[in-house]
Amino acid sequence: MAGEKTGPTAVVPFRQFVLKVHSRCNLACTYCYIYAGPDRSWRARPPTVPAATMRQTALRIAEHARTHRLREVRIDLHGGEPLLTGPGPLLAQAAAVRAALPVGCTAEFGVQTNGTLLTRDMIDTLGAAGFRLGLSLDGGTPGLNRRRIDHAGRPSWPAVSRAVRLLHDRPEVFAGILCTIDITAGPAEVYDSLRALDPPMVDFLLPHANWSSPPPAPLGPAGRTPYGDWLCTVFDLWWDGGPGPRVRVFTEILGLLLGRPSSSEAVGLSPVVALVVDTDGAIEQVDSLKSTYEGAAATGLDVFHHTFDDALAHPGMAARRSGRDGLGAQCRGCALVEVCGGGNYAHRYRADAGGFTNPSVYCADLERLIRHIAARLDATVALN
Numbered sequence: 001m002a003g004e005k006t007g008p009t010a011v012v013p014f015r016q017f018v019l020k021v022h023s024r025c026n027l028a029c030t031y032c033y034i035y036a037g038p039d040r041s042w043r044a045r046p047p048t049v050p051a052a053t054m055r056q057t058a059l060r061i062a063e064h065a066r067t068h069r070l071r072e073v074r075i076d077l078h079g080g081e082p083l084l085t086g087p088g089p090l091l092a093q094a095a096a097v098r099a100a101l102p103v104g105c106t107a108e109f110g111v112q113t114n115g116t117l118l119t120r121d122m123i124d125t126l127g128a129a130g131f132r133l134g135l136s137l138d139g140g141t142p143g144l145n146r147r148r149i150d151h152a153g154r155p156s157w158p159a160v161s162r163a164v165r166l167l168h169d170r171p172e173v174f175a176g177i178l179c180t181i182d183i184t185a186g187p188a189e190v191y192d193s194l195r196a197l198d199p200p201m202v203d204f205l206l207p208h209a210n211w212s213s214p215p216p217a218p219l220g221p222a223g224r225t226p227y228g229d230w231l232c233t234v235f236d237l238w239w240d241g242g243p244g245p246r247v248r249v250f251t252e253i254l255g256l257l258l259g260r261p262s263s264s265e266a267v268g269l270s271p272v273v274a275l276v277v278d279t280d281g282a283i284e285q286v287d288s289l290k291s292t293y294e295g296a297a298a299t300g301l302d303v304f305h306h307t308f309d310d311a312l313a314h315p316g317m318a319a320r321r322s323g324r325d326g327l328g329a330q331c332r333g334c335a336l337v338e339v340c341g342g343g344n345y346a347h348r349y350r351a352d353a354g355g356f357t358n359p360s361v362y363c364a365d366l367e368r369l370i371r372h373i374a375a376r377l378d379a380t381v382a383l384n
Contacts (some may be wrong), residue, residue, distance in 0.1 A: 012271035012321075013068035014308055017061055018287075020278045021049050021093060022080040027114050027156055030147045031180065033208040034080075039290035039297070041278075048085055049279040054093050055100075056303045057277050062100035064308040073101070076110045078276075078287075083117040087125045094129060110134060110175055114148070115163035116156050123166055127173040134175040135163065140193030144185055164197050176201030176245070183217040183226055187233040195244050203248040204231065206266070208291035211350035211361050228368030235369070239376055253373050256339040267366070269323045269341040275311055277303060283311050285320070288346040296346075319356070320345050328357040340366050 023045045025035060034042065065073055075097055077090055094109050101107060111126065112134045126133065138145045142157040149155055167174040177199045179190070194202050206227055209215035217226040231249070238247050252264045262268025265286065276284040281303040289296040299314045311317060323341075324332055331342045342348060343360030350358045360366060 011312055012273060013070065013312070014064060014273055014275050015070060015072070016074040016076065016274035017057075018076045018078050018274060018276045019049070019054070019057060019093065020045075020079060020276065021054075021077045021082045021089065022084045023047055023279045024084065025079055025081045025114070026084060026116060026150060027081070027148060028151045029149070031207060033291035034287065037208075037291050038213075039294050041290075041295070041298070042080075045278055045280045045282075047080075047279070048089070049093075051092070053279070053281045053303065055096050056281065058093075058096040058100040060303045060308055061097055062102060062105075065105045066102045067309065070105055072106050072108065074108045074110070076112060078112055081114055081117070082111050083113050083122070087122050090126065090131070091129050094131070108132075112136065112178070113163075114156060114160065116150075116159040118159075118163035118166060120166055123170055123173055127170055131173070132175040133167060133173055134178060135160070135167070135199075136178045136180075137164075137194070137197075138179055138182055139185060139190045140164075140195075140197045141189075144182070144190060144193060147182065168198055171200065174200060176203065176248075178203050178205060180205045180207055181227060181230060183215075183230060187230045188237060191234045191237050195241075199245050201246045201248060204234065206344070206347065206362055206365075208288055208344075208346055209361055210292055210347055211358060212352070213291070214361060225365045225368040227362055228365030228372075231365070231369045232372045235373060235376070250373065253339060253370055254377060257370075257374055257377060262341070266344055267339060267341055267370075269338065272317060272321045275308065275317075283308070285316055286346075288344060291346055292349040293351070296349075326357070328354060328359065330359050336367060336370050339370050 023042045024047050061073060077093065082090065090111065097107050109131045111131055115135045123133065137160060138148060142155060145155065145157045145160065177194060179194060179202060181204055207215050235250055238244060238250060248264060249266055252262050252267050256262055256268050262270040274286060276287060278284055283299050283301040283303060283306060284297040285299065287297060299311060299316060301310055301314065319326055324337060327337065327342045331337055343362055343366050345356060347360040347362055348356045348358045
């Protein structure tokens with residue numbers, strides 16, 4: 001997802017719209033925070049987005065673009081598994097948005113998929129319509145993807161490996177790979193196996209966890225930084241290994257160290273530019289909040305009765321747009337705050353103390369990674 005934090009400046013409009021087109025999934029990944037997490041709102045929503053809801057959403061996007069004179073918007077079609085609809089509805093949804101946009105505003109379309117339903121014809125069809133396709137994978141081998149199974153417990157890897165090969169032949173369509181870190185998997189094995197797939201980009205994601213629902217590996221004082229150590233190992237392989245994929249979390253941190261703004265929800269203090277529209281037209285905050293408690297992402301707004309400017313003014317959005325001022329005292333006083341930005345907003349949650357004003361549950365890990373990257377960057381500059 002795009003950046004979701006900012007300082008107390010003028011309101012920044014939304015530029016990324018995550019549209020849920022199918023609220024069910026054909027996989028049952030053991031770590032899924034949507035279907036195995038505390039928020040079960042998906043059960044009451046239509047499995048597929050009705051055409052009328054999509055048309056109204058397109059009008060709201062166009063309205064927002066017109067109001068804020070946007071030249072470009074990003075539309076991400078998500079699920080569940082968006083390809084459960086087949087390509088036809090996705091093409092119709094893209095056409096509805098394009099037809100509604102004001103003159104001078106263009107749309108970039110993406111689909112995030114588990115890859116199990118991809119075929120050559122589907123890639124050709126979506127590619128011809130200007131879509132880029134991102135894959136969710138835990139690595140480049142069957143064993144690394146053992147947690148990504150279907151509802152009958154069967155592995156998804158055979159179908160996904162076929163999808164990777166198909167996308168490799170269409171680099172203009174392949175957006176990259178999202179990989180949730182499995183701390184029990186060797187970092188070198190994961191990175192090398194993903195690099196062998198030759199994606200243009202890899203984004204390593206910390207598992208969605210918080211102080212009330214801790215990560216799989218124990219964290220805390222006593223100098224333990226298992227996720228930071230894991231990512232530092234991958235960084236060194238990436239930094240020293242010559243040509244390879246762009247690794248988003250690394251390029252984001254490097255950019256922030258060099259004074260650039262971030263475009264990621266994981267680090268930095270950049271503006272909130274993304275919102276979600278679910279299959280029933282509900283306007284929501286980013287899905288990661290659903291890992292904290294039931295209703296955390298809800299706004300009470302919908303595309304039939306509210307504008308996206310109404311969403312900008314929602315207290316939940318405002319809380320996530322207050323940048324440094326929205327952080328707790330420990331984060332505000334930290335030397336790394338401009339780079340870390342408090343980490344992912346959802347990872348700060350603690351039910352019995354402070355809500356989202358705590359440091360990230362991965363605070364020590366983020367510090368370990370940022371300081372390691374800064375040291376490697378400094379050493380490289382000194383050599384040159």
